[in-house]
Amino acid sequence: MGVPDADIHPTATGQAADTVAQHQSPQELVFWSGWFCPFNQRAWITLEERGIPYQYKEVNPYKKEKHFLDINPKGLVPAFEYKGKALYESLILCEFLEDAYPDHKPSLLSSDPFTRAHARIWIDFVTKSIIPAWQRLLMAQGVEKQDAAREELYTAQRKFAEQVKGPYFSGEEFTLVDVAVAPWITREYILAEHRGYKSADVSNEWKKYAETLATRPSVLKTNSDKDKLQPIYDRYLRDEAQSEAAKAIRAGRGLP
Template sequence: MHTQPDTHSASTQQTITLISHKLCPYVQRAAIVLAEKGIEFERVYIDLANKPDWFLNISPLGKTPVLLTGQQAIFESSAICEYLDDVFKPGLHPEDPVTRARHRGWMEFGSSVLNAIGGYYNAKDGDRLNHQAGLIQQKFEQLEAEISDGPFFNGQHFSMVDAVFAPVFRYFDLFDQISETDFFASAPRVRQWRNHLSRCESVQHAVAENYTQMLADFVLQRQSELSKKITNELLPS
């Protein structure tokens, strides 16, 4: 961990529960922030294909994550992460207002990379697959021009942008095994950043140990061009 929670905050006395889905990258963001701040929390997993009524009552958009703190439910990962950063100090955002605003912009950029990744694993033919791979590479090239010399996005300190991109990079633990594309060929600093984040305990513990196998099964079910590259060895036993 890279930060310590504010033990004087009244909210630290409340039970915190993270309503989760096992593959959701937005859940991972919240779990990573909670871990980086040393906040103890419980996780409750739901099936997004069969959402229980109690979940729909607390998640207006029907999405994970939802954070339960005391009697309150906070939905949407960005709202959850901002709440945690406001309440549990020190913060993961930079102090400088302009830098902080730019970080929030790059967090949104992270969501756009996730959208491109979704287009990649859902592509129905080779041309579309290659097109989406090119979009992802372009986005990493944009990142390459922005990130620091590391080890984190903004230098020596873990930030909210790191919490956003760690789940993005985790997809490539599978893609590296089934794709011939080197997504980081033109982004060596992004590659180093990815590798460093993968060694952080908060990132490692944000998912189950068999996450990559579950992701392979998920991609297989897409019946997409990428699905054809999934072998039995990659699937859950």
């Protein structure tokens, strides 16, 4: 049995709530957000990094507004409503902001074709290797399955860390590669508390990189209080979550 709806906090809290309060005025870009979702946080970090004006609207996952479903039939966050038209999928939204707001600096993708393509390779690695392994460890039941999932995650993170130039993935500049992985780094404490995860067991390079990302202002400004996240992750820890991501992991499919 899952966590009752009433146990899920309806809005952002902590530093994220302060950020929400600053983005209530109408704008040409409406950010339909779910404060609890790591995919959602990617788009939010990007908006904050680049100083793009947006209006924040929280989506209740159990009582989605008709207008939201009209513009976004998938009903998933994050989503943008831009000049009355809807877009969704977190990384697509991040790249859209690069194209739609070129004058807002810094850019998170290089204008150099090779560097841009190289970044996309490692963004794809995060999506296909790190996040599925992270989710499998979160949901794994029993010591044997947890040990295997933990080692899978360590291997993926270790491979990624070997590419980090420091302090960020590409060096001094924070880029979309960092955005792609940051929300799961801020949630590593869940794996540490419940699944025996230790960032130092990945590598010293990963540990240092993770600590750097976790303290980035745009990441901190989009984090809600840990105690409000716990009821959501408790469902995953019991392997009872019914999100699309959870269903995909159980079925052995790629993330939606």
